[in-house]
Amino acid sequence: MRGIQIGSLKLSTTDPDRKWDNNEIAMVQATAERTALAIETARLLQEAQKRASKERTIGQISAKIGSLVNIENIVQTTIQELGDTLPGTDVAIQFTSGTNG
Numbered sequence: 001m002r003g004i005q006i007g008s009l010k011l012s013t014t015d016p017d018r019k020w021d022n023n024e025i026a027m028v029q030a031t032a033e034r035t036a037l038a039i040e041t042a043r044l045l046q047e048a049q050k051r052a053s054k055e056r057t058i059g060q061i062s063a064k065i066g067s068l069v070n071i072e073n074i075v076q077t078t079i080q081e082l083g084d085t086l087p088g089t090d091v092a093i094q095f096t097s098g099t100n101g
Contacts, residue, residue, distance in 0.1 A: 006036065057085055 061081045
């Protein structure tokens, strides 16, 4: 795939004297190339779906937080939403004094 080997295809036969002819070899090579393309397409689709899901989640959290006006509610909602989105993760928000240093 794009010049990088991602796997191998093994053909075997019960006849130890079997010789593969050029047409059979070409068919196997073409099939392997198309398989690699299909795998790459599936990988790209999975990545796109993952990004879309991530963006939807960020949008949903942003909508919930954006509708709040109370700082305590904003912080609590942020912590809860991130905790729900990232199970098994402790979420904490720490405020700084606003001065550099």
